[in-house]
Amino acid sequence: LAAQLSLSLAECPGTGSAQAGRAAACQGCPNQGLCAAGKAGPDPAEVAELRARLRAVRHTVLVLSGKGGVGKSTFSALLAHGLAADESKQVALLDIDICGPSIPKMMGLEGEQVHQSGSGWSPVYVEENLGVMSVGFLLSSPDDAVIWRGPKKNGLIKQFLRDVDWGEVDYLIVDTPPGTSDEHLSIVQYLSATHVDGAIIVTTPQEVSLQDVRKEINFCRKVKLPIIGVVENMSGFVCPKCKNESQIFPPTTGGAEKMCQNLNVSLLGKVPLDPQIGKSCDSGQSFLAEAPESPATLSYRNIIQRIQEYCEQQRFQEEKIM
Amino acid sequence: TLAERANLAGVRHIVLVLSGKGGVGKSTISTELALALRNAGKRVGILDVDLCGPSIPRMLRVQDSAVHQCDSGWVPVFVGQDKAIALMSIGFLLERPDDAVVWRGPKKNALIKQFVTDVAWGDLDFLIVDTPPGTSDEHISTVEALRPYQLLGAILVTTPQ
Numbered sequence: 012l013a014a015q016l017s018l019s020l021a022e023c024p025g026t027g028s029a030q031a032g033r034a035a036a037c038q039g040c041p042n043q044g045l046c047a048a049g050k051a052g053p054d055p056a057e058v059a060e061l062r063a064r065l066r067a068v069r070h071t072v073l074v075l076s077g078k079g080g081v082g083k084s085t086f087s088a089l090l091a092h093g094l095a096a097d098e099s100k101q102v103a104l105l106d107i108d109i110c111g112p113s114i115p116k117m118m119g120l121e122g123e124q125v126h127q128s129g130s131g132w133s134p135v136y137v138e139e140n141l142g143v144m145s146v147g148f149l150l151s152s153p154d155d156a157v158i159w160r161g162p163k164k165n166g167l168i169k170q171f172l173r174d175v176d177w178g179e180v181d182y183l184i185v186d187t188p189p190g191t192s193d194e195h196l197s198i199v200q201y202l203s204a205t206h207v208d209g210a211i212i213v214t215t216p217q218e219v220s221l222q223d224v225r226k227e228i229n230f231c232r233k234v235k236l237p238i239i240g241v242v243e244n245m246s247g248f249v250c251p252k253c254k255n256e257s258q259i260f261p262p263t264t265g266g267a268e269k270m271c272q273n274l275n276v277s278l279l280g281k282v283p284l285d286p287q288i289g290k291s292c293d294s295g296q297s298f299l300a301e302a303p304e305s306p307a308t309l310s311y312r313n314i315i316q317r318i319q320e321y322c323e324q325q326r327f328q329e330e331k332i333m
Numbered sequence: 334t335l336a337e338r339a340n341l342a343g344v345r346h347i348v349l350v351l352s353g354k355g356g357v358g359k360s361t362i363s364t365e366l367a368l369a370l371r372n373a374g375k376r377v378g379i380l381d382v383d384l385c386g387p388s389i390p391r392m393l394r395v396q397d398s399a400v401h402q403c404d405s406g407w408v409p410v411f412v413g414q415d416k417a418i419a420l421m422s423i424g425f426l427l428e429r430p431d432d433a434v435v436w437r438g439p440k441k442n443a444l445i446k447q448f449v450t451d452v453a454w455g456d457l458d459f460l461i462v463d464t465p466p467g468t469s470d471e472h473i474s475t476v477e478a479l480r481p482y483q484l485l486g487a488i489l490v491t492t493p494q
Binding site: 077078079080081109110111156157158159160161162164188189190191192193195196215218219220222223225226227228229230233234289292293 | 353354355356357360385386388391392430431432433434435436437438439441465466467468469470472473492494
C-alpha cells in the first residue's frame with residue numbers, strides 16, 4: 012500500500028488535468044471518482060456565470076504562501092489600503108481563509124455583517140473605494156470555529172465570487188489560507204473565469220518557511236498562475252532605541268533572495284519587523300497610516316508600487332495586442 | 334479491525350499539537366517536546382499530519398530519509414541523537430522536496446487514516462501528533478481516526494497578538 016501511495020503521489024496527473032481520474036496512477040486513489048466525473052473542479056456553466064460577475068474587475072492578484080503566519084493577511088490588508096489611497100481606484104479585498112479569517116479584524120471591521128440586496132451580497136466598506144468580504148462577517152461570534160471539509164469550503168468560495176456585488180473594481184485582492192489545498196485549487200479554477208494578473212508570494216527568511224514557499228511556487232507553475240514576485244517579511248529588526256539591527260529569523264539558507272535567484276522569480280522587497288505592525292493589525296488600523304516614517308512602511312510602499320506597475324504594464328501589453 | 338488497532342496498541346499516550354493559526358510554532362514545539370521527553374527517558378514518536386507543509390523532517394535533519402515497509406505496515410524513520418524517536422511524515426514520501434502536495438480533502442483524509450493505522454510504531458510512551466493550521470479536513474480526519482485510542486489531549490500553541 013505504501014508503494015502504491017508513493018506512486019500515486021509522484022504520478023498524480025493533477026485534479027484539473029484532462030487525465031484526472033483516468034491515469035494509471037489514479038487506481039485506488041480515493042479522489043478517483045470525483046476526478047473522473049469531472050467533479051473535482053467547477054463546471055463550465057459555473058465558470059460562465061462567474062465570468063459575467065467578474066467582468067468589471069480590471070486586475071486580480073492572489074496573495075499566497077504555503078507557510079502559515081508569514082504575513083499574508085497583513086500584506087493583503089496593507090496592499091488594499093495602499094491601492095485605495097488613490098481615491099479614483101476601486102479596491103476589493105476578498106478573504107478566502109475560511110478557518111482563520113484575519114481580514115475583518117485587520118481592517119477594523121469586526122462585528123460587521125453582510126447585507127443582501129437585489130444585486131447580491133454587499134461587501135463591507137472600509138472606505139467608499141475599499142470593499143471587503145470574508146467568512147468572518149458570516150459568523151455569529153468571532154470565536155465560532157468553522158470546521159468544514161473541502162467541498163463545503165469550495166462552495167462558499169464560489170459564492171463569494173458569484174454572489175458578491177463587487178461592482179466595478181480596479182483591483183481585486185484575494186487573501187488565502189496557508190497550504191496548497193482545496194481553497195487554492197478552487198480559487199485558481201474559479202478565477203479562470205477572469206483574468207488573473209498573478210500571485211504575490213509571502214515568506215519569512217528562514218529555511219523552514221522557504222521549503223513550504225518553494226512548494227507554493229511549484230503549485231503556481233503547475234496551475235499556470237503567473238508569479239508577480241516574492242515578499243520577504245520579518246526581514247531583520249531595527250531597535251527603535253539603539254538602532255541596532257538583529258536577524259530575528261536568520262536566513263540560514265540565503266533567505267528569499269537566494270531562493271528567488273535559484274527559482275528565477277522576482278523579489279519584490281524585504282520588510283523589516285516592526286512591533287507597530289502587529290499592534291495596528293490588532294486594532295484594525297492601517298499600519299501605513301499609523302507609522303508613515305517606519306522603514307517597514309517604506310518597504311511596503313515600494314512593493315505596492317512595483318505590484319501596481321506590474322499590473323498596469325500587463326494591461327498595456329494586452330491593449331497593445333488588441 | 335484487529336490489524337488497525339495493533340499498530341497503535343503499544344502507544345500509551347497520544348498528544349495532539351494544535352493551533353488554528355499558522356506560524357506560531359506548532360512544529361517547533363512538537364519537535365522540542367519530543368526531544369525533551371526522549372531526554373527524560375521516554376519512548377517517543379511524532380506523527381506529522383501537515384501534508385502541505387511538513388516541517389518536522391527538516392527540524393530533525395532527516396529530510397532526505399525514505400520510508401520502508403514491514404509486515405505490520407510502514408516503518409517510521411528513527412531520528413534524534415540516539416535514533417530513538419520514531420517519525421512519520423509525508424515529507425518522506427515525496428520524490429522531490431519542493432513538490433507541492435496539491436490534494437483535495439478526500440485524498441488527504443485517506444493518507445491520514447493510513448498514517449494512523451498503518452505505521453508500525455511499536456511501544457511508545459508518547460505519540461505527538463503535529464497538525465497544520467486551521468480546523469479542516471486534516472483535523473477532522475485525525476481526531477476521527479484516533480478516536481478508538483487513548484487520546485490524552487491537545488496542546489494549543491499561540492503567539493501573543
